[in-house]
Amino acid sequence: MSKGTQSMNLLKKLISACLLNTAVLFPAYAADKDIDIFRSDFVSGKLSWSEVEKRAREEGTVNWFHWGGSEQLNSWIERVVVPKMADKGITLKTTRIAGTRDAVDLVLTELAAGRELGHGSVDAIWLNGDNFYTLSKQEALFGSFADKVPNSKYFEFDQDNPRAQLNLSDFGTPTQAREMPWSGEQYICYLDSKRLSRANAPKDFVELEIWLEKNPGRFTYVKPPHYIGNTFVQTALYSFNPSGQGYKEFQRPITSFTADEFTKLVQPGFEYLKRIEPHLLGGDTPFYPQNQSVNQSLYNNGEVDFACEFGLYLVHNNIKTGTFSETTETLAFPSSGMIKNKNFLAIPKNAPHPAAALVFTNVMSSLELQISKLKDIGYPLGADIWKLSGAEALAAKAAEPALHGVTADELGRLAVSDTNASLVKVIEKIWVDYIEKKSSLPFGEIVAKQIVSN
Amino acid sequence: MRSLSKLQRVAIFFLITGILGPLAPLTIASLAFRWGWPDLLPSIWWWEKRDTLQVPLAWDYIFDPVSRVVPAMQNTILIALCVTLLALIISLPAAKVLATQNFKGKSLFELFLAAPLIVPEMAVSLGMLLVFLQFGLQGNLVAIIIAHLVPVIPYMVRVLTVIYGELDKGMLDQAALLGASRYQIFRYVEFPLILPGILAAALFSILISTNIFLLTFYVGQGQVDTLATLLFSKIRGGGALDPVSAGLTLVIILPGLLFLAFTHRTLKEEVFSGGLNKS
Amino acid sequence: MRQPHAKNGNLKSLLGLIPATVVMLVFFVGALLLCIVQSLGYAPQYGINQFPTFQYYQAFLHDDGLWNSLGLTFYYAVVPTLIGAALSLFLSVAFAKAFKGRGFALFVYKIPLAVPYLVGVSIVILLFANGGLFARFFYAIGVISSPGDFPRFLQNAEGWGIMMVYLWKQVPFMTMMLYSNLLVLGREEEESALLLGASSLQIFFYVTLPRLMPALVGSTLIIFAFNFGSFEVPFILGAGYPNTLTVEAWRLFDDADYARRPEAMAIVTFVTFVSSLSILAYLVLYRRFERKRGRV
Structure with missing residues (x-):
């Protein structure tokens, strides 16, 4: 061993000694035996639901971490969910976080500090996509529960039914019932019928290009890496998929592609985005809003004629709160496929009140709350409409807010799956390199670089 | 004039x-x-x-209680008060030494105390989060209070050093000659003399603490709301200002305004001179 | 002032420094050390243990976006510091004079000191967005015909919105620092210069400014350092990309992939390093300038 490596090792040792390991400061929390038994009994179906509810009452509290940026949602939770949980003898404590990431961080930090089963501080998280992928990769989830709570009857979990896809796969990560589908969303566009008539609005990406040439500067999209921007780019890539299969290839993980294959798949779409760039808002110095909030103000100020983001009932909700003009309508764009996904409630492995968390997810997926959420704040059903009885389905239909200019059938027909989470990362980086940074490399090399660096 | x-x-x-x-x-x-x-x-x-x-x-x-503005305001005030009290306890002895003693490496020590003023907030915030993660202390009020000490102490020590520098040492010596105990000297002579300075330093510390966003955001891990973090989560998108954001902005301005109105006379500009001349 | 020198045996008199030193060592120096250690590849909590490695520095130093971001960071830091310093000098001299409503002015100018930067952000959004009040006003009087005609101040790399917020908060701060010095320094020198027949411009440049120099350097230093490392203002009002190094660090720290966190730490370490270096250069230049003028 050379002197260099010796001193290096010494340095390493010194640093490890200096950095107080939390395990030294705090006694390692032994995994709670009792909770371990409860978990395996529940997952294997040995426990009756009334036993779970009884235990939940003893636990008494559930800590839910959710994105707290919507006043409507926050009020609805306090007004509707908190009393419902109180009926079950459980106090619902909510932590409003600016990004779901904070809750995931907390769980992983606690686990890393040895706070195992029963010793965490998070009972349930509202999440999807990346955040679920992270928890799943770190094995930080409670287990398969979603298909075992009583209200799972409203959800399709049948592996053989193709319609179950939205419940079984979250951005390409198999959910394995480790999260409860709670709400859904679809990517839509909205226009002001006073400024742009529905008949003149583009219906797909080809028409958009022609429309933009006639109306330069009247449209833009949110920039990746924001997820709203990523989704727009994905939709364009689907539309120009050379195989004509649309979203299909985009369900595969990145590891199943060679750089060449992936280049062939996405090049036409990216070239299209490059081509329309000079006709977007700002022209020679194109302006891509950072997020949907800025995009909405561009739309409200009349700088663009239509804009796109997630939100099946966005138009309804925003007219209601005064954000959008009364003449705003939903636009089904593009006809090549509008991305739809669900969002979920997950229970972390070290949840301190696992039974209460189970009861919570069951309450949240009850038809009563599903319908109340749909009606009061315009958050789409997480439940699958075909799993409801005739009367239930009618009640759900009756609760649907107005779609403003499109029909549910039309939107349902155009719905396509979201892109695999591992592809999304590569796609956003290609966009930043190719469009934002205007990289001078040939397209194939940009793709190869991003695939390798991933 | x-x-x-x-x-x-x-x-x-x-x-x-x-x-x-x-x-x-x-x-x-x-x-x-x-x-x-x-x-x-x-x-x-x-x-x-x-x-x-x-x-x-x-x-x-x-x-409405649902907005949690009131708890956020309580947190903000509680944090500011605790930070100020702790910072005073820590800074007073340091300021006294700096004002009355000369020692080797004194200017180096002063530079060290001033360093938080010139090190980027982002570096301190992320680093501090790592420190608290080591101790398993992140995400609560205690962590935030400790974190706020770092930007507050440098200002406080400077302001108090100036005050101590102007303190009439003769009076303390006289009291000692007259046989007063150390406690008595502090309680009846020193403390009343420096009280105006302490008040000014305390007010300044409250101002700094209530203004801090990034440290609170990282060390609090999104679990402790203060007025600043509430406003951040409302306007982080940067789109048009909605009524709630506008109202929240006013809610944050108001206590600041009231605070200034009440302390205008104590927060004298003179206190801050000198403090900076030494850098 | 005559100060007794602490002798070696008299270390007891220095005990008062201990509490402050301990807090600063653990929570400030400790924080920075952890940043550095993690940036060098020691982050076992994310399964990274390659200490020491420079790969995380290389990762962003080789990125072509770095120089762009570094340039922007300097630009957003330096421009408002210079403009703010000029405005504050002017205002502080004005404040030292007698005028009607002086008490009111001296109260109002402190308000921005009492509120977070985010309040400034709210105000700038309300007034200077393309659909903001100024754009509406110019539309109403027929100067512009659509919001797009109004110059873009927010969410682009030019960053006027960012600098406006900085100025709104920092002009009062610098004015306060300078004005308080003016108060303490007194006006005798100015008045004797006046008696000798100097013009007010001459008095400002030859008497007032040199005396304010230490305070001016001190406050611009603090302001520059703050702007260089600030986060929330460029995060909300800057372009999503390119943006300052701190926002870039935030993006990496917030990435779903924990393995990118050491890179975020490498960036903040780099920011700290560049900022300290700039401040050092500034101080050296200032010393040299003072020496040339025969002071010090």
Whole structure:
């Protein structure tokens, strides 16, 4: 061993000694035996639901971490969910976080500090996509529960039914019932019928290009890496998929592609985005809003004629709160496929009140709350409409807010799956390199670089 | 003393307008229901829609317990008070030594104490989060209070050093000659003499603590709301200012204004001179 | 002032320094050390243990976006510091004079000191967005015909919105620092210069400014350092990309992939390093300038 490596090792040792390991400061929390038994009994179906509810009452509290940026949602939770949980003898404590990431961080930090089963501080998280992928990769989830709570009857979990896809796969990560589908969303566009008539609005990406040439500067999209921007780019890539299969290839993980294959798949779409760039808002110095909030103000100020983001009932909700003009309508764009996904409630492995968390997810997926959420704040059903009885389905239909200019059938027909989470990362980086940074490399090399660096 | 030139008058006018002027549109924005382009005033006011909707809007939301503005305000005040008290306890002895003693490496030590003023907030915040993660202390009030000490102590030590520097040592010596105990000297002579300085330093510390966002955001891990973090989560998108954001902005300005009004006389500019000359 | 020198045996008199030193060592120096250690590849909590490695520095130093971001960071830091310093000098001299409503002015100018930067952000959004009040006003009087005609101040790399917020908060701060020095320094020198027949411009440049120099350097230093490392203002009002190094660090720290966190730490370490270096250069230049003028 050379002197260099010796001193290096010494340095390493010194640093490890200096950095107080939390395990030294705090006694390692032994995994709670009792909770371990409860978990395996529940997952294997040995426990009756009334036993779970009884235990939940003893636990008494559930800590839910959710994105707290919507006043409507926050009020609805306090007004509707908190009393419902109180009926079950459980106090619902909510932590409003600016990004779901904070809750995931907390769980992983606690686990890393040895706070195992029963010793965490998070009972349930509202999440999807990346955040679920992270928890799943770190094995930080409670287990398969979603298909075992009583209200799972409203959800399709049948592996053989193709319609179950939205419940079984979250951005390409198999959910394995480790999260409860709670709400859904679809990517839509909205226009002001006073400024742009529905008949003149583009219906797909080809028409958009022609429309933009006639109306330069009247449209833009949110920039990746924001997820709203990523989704727009994905939709364009689907539309120009050379195989004509649309979203299909985009369900595969990145590891199943060679750089060449992936280049062939996405090049036409990216070239299209490059081509329309000079006709977007700002022209020679194109302006891509950072997020949907800025995009909405561009739309409200009349700088663009239509804009796109997630939100099946966005138009309804925003007219209601005064954000959008009364003449705003939903636009089904593009006809090549509008991305739809669900969002979920997950229970972390070290949840301190696992039974209460189970009861919570069951309450949240009850038809009563599903319908109340749909009606009061315009958050789409997480439940699958075909799993409801005739009367239930009618009640759900009756609760649907107005779609403003499109029909549910039309939107349902155009719905396509979201892109695999591992592809999304590569796609956003290609966009930043190719469009934002205007990289001078040939397209194939940009793709190869991003695939390798991933 | 000579009077103001025309240009100076214009400059002061712009300064005052630039500070007080925005309060009017902020108030209007907080009372709007719909205020679309190109209206100079809202087309629909909040009170016109107030009764027709089940969801609380604008000020109704802010005053509703659901908005959690009140707990955030309590947190903000509690943190500021604890930080100030702790910082005083820590800074007073240090300031006394710096004002009365000469020792080897004194200027180096002063530089060390001033360092938090010039190290980027982002580096301190992320690093501090790592420190608290090591101790398993992140995400609670205690962590935030400790974190705020770092930007507060440098200012406090400087202000108090100036005060101690001006302290009449003769009076303390006299008291000692007259046989007063150390405690008595502190309680009856030293403390009353430095009290105005302590007050000014405390007020300044409260100002700094209530202004901090990034440290609170990282060390609090999104679990402790203060007024600043509430406003951040409302306006982080950077789109048009909605009524709740406008109202929240006013809610944050108000305590600051009241605070200034009450302390205007104590927070004398003279206190801050000198403190910076040494850098 | 005559100060007794602490002798070696008299270390007891220095005990008062201990509490402050301990807090600063653990929570400030410790924080920075952890940043550095993690940036060098020691982050076992994310399964990274390659200490020491420079790969995380290389990762962003080789990125072509770095120089762009570094340039922007300097630009957003330096421009408002210079403009703010000029405005504050002017205002502080004005404040030292007698005028009607002086008490009111001296109260109002402190308000921005009492509120977070985010309040400034709210105000700038309300007034200077393309659909904001100024754009509406110019539309109403027929100067512009659509919001797009109004110059873009927010969410682009030019960053005027960012700098406006900085100025709104920092002109009062610098004015306060300078004005308080003016108060303490007194006006005798100015008055004797006046008696000798100097013009007011001459008095400002030859008497007032040199005396204010230490305070001016001190406050611009603090302001520059703050702007260089600030986060929330460029995060909300800057372009999503390119943006300052701190926002870039935030993006990496917030990435779903924990393995990118050491890179975020490498960036903040780099920011700290560049900022300290700039401040050092500034101080050296200032010393040299003072020496040339025969002071010090």
